[in-house]
Amino acid sequence: MAFIKLDSxxxxxxxxQALRGVDLEVEQGQWLNIVGPSGSGKSTLLNVIGGLDSLSxxxxxxxxxxxxxxxxxxxxxxxxxxxxxxxxxxxxxxxLNAVENVMLSQYFHSMSDEDEAIEALKRVGLGHRLTxxxxxxxxxxxxxxxxxxxxxxxxxxxxADEPTGNLDRENTRIILELLKKLHQEEHFTIILVTHDxxxxxxxxxxxxxxDGKIKCxxxxxxx
Amino acid sequence: MSSSVIYEAFWVGLKxxxxxxxVWIVLFSFLQVIDRKKLSGFFLYGILLALICPLYVFTLPVxxxxxxxxxxxxxxxxxxxxxxxxxxxAHGSGMNxxxxxxxxxxxxxxxxxxxxxxSALYFAPDFAGNSVFLMELAEVKESPAxxxxxxxxxxxxxxxxxxxxxxxxxxxxxGSFFGLPQLFLFxxxxxxxxxxxxxxxxxxxxxxxxxxxxxxxxxFVHQVFVILMVxxxxxxxxxAWNFIGILFGPNFSSVAALAALLAIxxxxxxxxxxxxxxxxxxxxxxxxxxxxxxxxSDRKRxxxxxxxxxxxxxxxxxxxxxxxxxxxxxxxxxxxxxxxGTVMIPLKDPTMDVRDGALYKFxxxxxxxxxxxxxxxxxxxxxxxxxxxxxxxxPRGYGQxxxxxxxxxxxxxxxxxxxxxxxxxxxxxxHVLIDDNFIRIDVSEILQKWDYVKSGKGKESxx
Numbered sequence: 122m123a124f125i126k127l128d129s130x131x132x133x134x135x136x137x138q139a140l141r142g143v144d145l146e147v148e149q150g151q152w153l154n155i156v157g158p159s160g161s162g163k164s165t166l167l168n169v170i171g172g173l174d175s176l177s178x179x180x181x182x183x184x185x186x187x188x189x190x191x192x193x194x195x196x197x198x199x200x201x202x203x204x205x206x207x208x209x210x211x212x213x214x215x216x217l218n219a220v221e222n223v224m225l226s227q228y229f230h231s232m233s234d235e236d237e238a239i240e241a242l243k244r245v246g247l248g249h250r251l252t253x254x255x256x257x258x259x260x261x262x263x264x265x266x267x268x269x270x271x272x273x274x275x276x277x278x279x280x281a282d283e284p285t286g287n288l289d290r291e292n293t294r295i296i297l298e299l300l301k302k303l304h305q306e307e308h309f310t311i312i313l314v315t316h317d318x319x320x321x322x323x324x325x326x327x328x329x330x331x332d333g334k335i336k337c338x339x340x341x342x343x344x
Numbered sequence: 345m346s347s348s349v350i351y352e353a354f355w356v357g358l359k360x361x362x363x364x365x366x367v368w369i370v371l372f373s374f375l376q377v378i379d380r381k382k383l384s385g386f387f388l389y390g391i392l393l394a395l396i397c398p399l400y401v402f403t404l405p406v407x408x409x410x411x412x413x414x415x416x417x418x419x420x421x422x423x424x425x426x427x428x429x430x431x432x433x434a435h436g437s438g439m440n441x442x443x444x445x446x447x448x449x450x451x452x453x454x455x456x457x458x459x460x461x462x463s464a465l466y467f468a469p470d471f472a473g474n475s476v477f478l479m480e481l482a483e484v485k486e487s488p489a490x491x492x493x494x495x496x497x498x499x500x501x502x503x504x505x506x507x508x509x510x511x512x513x514x515x516x517x518x519g520s521f522f523g524l525p526q527l528f529l530f531x532x533x534x535x536x537x538x539x540x541x542x543x544x545x546x547x548x549x550x551x552x553x554x555x556x557x558x559x560x561x562x563x564f565v566h567q568v569f570v571i572l573m574v575x576x577x578x579x580x581x582x583x584a585w586n587f588i589g590i591l592f593g594p595n596f597s598s599v600a601a602l603a604a605l606l607a608i609x610x611x612x613x614x615x616x617x618x619x620x621x622x623x624x625x626x627x628x629x630x631x632x633x634x635x636x637x638x639x640x641s642d643r644k645r646x647x648x649x650x651x652x653x654x655x656x657x658x659x660x661x662x663x664x665x666x667x668x669x670x671x672x673x674x675x676x677x678x679x680x681x682x683x684x685g686t687v688m689i690p691l692k693d694p695t696m697d698v699r700d701g702a703l704y705k706f707x708x709x710x711x712x713x714x715x716x717x718x719x720x721x722x723x724x725x726x727x728x729x730x731x732x733x734x735x736x737x738x739p740r741g742y743g744q745x746x747x748x749x750x751x752x753x754x755x756x757x758x759x760x761x762x763x764x765x766x767x768x769x770x771x772x773x774x775h776v777l778i779d780d781n782f783i784r785i786d787v788s789e790i791l792q793k794w795d796y797v798k799s800g801k802g803k804e805s806x807x
Contacts, residue, residue, distance in 0.1 A: 227633060230633065231633040231637030232637035237629050275628035
């Protein structure tokens with residue numbers, strides 16, 4: 122059974138239809154990249170899978186649980202226990218240092234554990250930046266804190282929306298190498314939205330969105 | 345006056361219904377959470393069993409003895425639940441006190457009758473007490489039926505309120521705050537708040553425990569003197585006893601009472617907030633944290649009712665400490681006269697009956713000296729006749745408080761049952777003859793003993 126299954130997923134906003142009956146299956150542990158032009162529906166698709174947005178029709182099943190009809194509270198529990206998010210903007214708390222930002226995610230999940238948070242930051246190469254606040258970190262370092270924060274609660278699914286959108290090529294490579302290493306070690310599923318052809322080549326599968334539909338679905342060599 | 349009687353009757357009914365409803369909700373929620381919901385029926389059977397008490401009480405005449413018995417039953421009922429709770433809290437604080445008993449109560453065949461019995465013991469004294477109160481109200485009112493109808497209306501109104509609110513009650517949420525010890529402690533607290541016969545202050549915990557401690561310390565000191573064979577009274581003057589008496593005075597015992605009531609709940613709270621958390625086995629660190637987090641939050645939730653109890657006791661202590669103990673019944677001495685070397689005290693006249701359980705005092709004026717005698721009926725029905733003075737303190741006399749006579753000078757409580765014993769803080773016993781109508785006392789004995797009391801010398805010879 123597929124880890125993620127979308128069945129005739131449609132999303133209609135007041136002025137536009139973002140998704141038009143999308144059918145999609147993603148296996149456990151797969152790294153899927155979603156590409157497409159602006160307004161093609163790729164971020165909407167990601168938000169629907171992450172429970173950040175609801176469908177107008179159709180349904181979404183993740184890890185055997187149909188999330189379409191979940192209440193807000195149940196959805197919040199589902200998100201915090203099974204999904205990690207990385208966005209284009211870091212959204213770190215400016216007055217907390219790197220460790221504390223990671224511990225905050227632990228706190229909302231269950232309880233904080235400083236040793237575990239430090240270990241997570243060391244894994245993303247920030248052992249020397251533990252007590253630095255976001256303003257003292259570079260863009261690439263901030264994104265690495267975000268990855269540590271997203272993975273600290275051992276999610277089965279990592280959703281990344283343009284995670285390298287604000288980074289230069291060197292930092293983009295560092296982030297992607299890091300994701301690849303963690304993906305190989307922990308075998309969580311990754312769905313990454315990007316418009317960058319370089320980034321889209323990092324993964325195992327690419328789907329191309331156009332006008333709310335999947336135009337192309339191809340499996341690629343895992344770099 | 346008439347409407348206030350009706351209102352009081354309504355309030356009594358309402359209070360009992362609200363109390364039963366609240367205990368029911370908490371108990372049902374607890375049983376739901378531990379998946380033993382079927383046991384809840386036995387709680388209701390227990391209430392039905394408790395209803396036998398008021399039915400029986402309605403057939404009895406209202407006497408001070410009956411009221412005293414019911415009042416003590418309420419105290420005992422509360423004490424039962426408090427002690428059970430304290431025992432289980434101690435168990436939950438890491439001392440494994442239950443062992444096999446815990447497993448036994450997992451079986452319905454044992455748990456069900458215990459629940460039924462506890463339910464009956466919880467409600468029976470209160471139901472009986474309120475029945476007596478209603479009977480007294482009915483005597484005031486011209487149409488007694490109105491009192492009972494009003495009380496019934498209060499019960500119906502209270503139960504209807506719970507029935508109407510039943511769908512709003514989040515049973516799982518409420519149940520998550522209770523383990524068995526917290527359940528006992530919480531319903532003991534409900535009893536303390538609403539278990540009195542009339543209003544919210546019908547039962548007073550702190551002074552009861554305080555009195556117990558005063559008695560304990562007093563007996564302890566005297567017993568030590570006996571063991572060491574110290575002839576205490578000739579050696580130690582009143583000033584020395586004033587210092588030793590601090591031990592069994594109201595202040596020391598008041599603090600001791602607070603410490604005794606709070607010791608185990610505080611131990612449990614300390615365990616809940618500061619105790620070690622076991623490291624669970626889990627697939628991922630996040631799962632381990634989640635299990636630990638759930639364990640800790642559950643432990644904190646279950647500490648809430650204990651914390652409430654501690655706050656309640658501390659507030660009660662500050663508001664009641666030493667106050668009730670000083671509320672002594674001190675009757676005015678009735679004059680008696682000497683006739684041919686004998687004092688004759690009538691057992692009964694139109695204004696008194698020395699066998700009614702209350703303290704009576706009599707004063708004898710003889711050769712310009714005024715001496716006092718106390719008479720009180722003991723639980724075994726015998727009359728105790730003593731001087732209204734002890735061998736130690738200045739002769740200020742005694743007052744009555746529940747089952748004790750209390751020295752007005754040093755506040756030492758002496759159980760009425762022990763009156764007649766000589767020495768220490770006990771009232772000095774007198775040799776008497778009691779016939780059908782009179783208590784007869786030899787004046788020379790009164791004179792001799794009172795003289796030593798007054799002068800404070802040679803107390804050993806008083807014995």
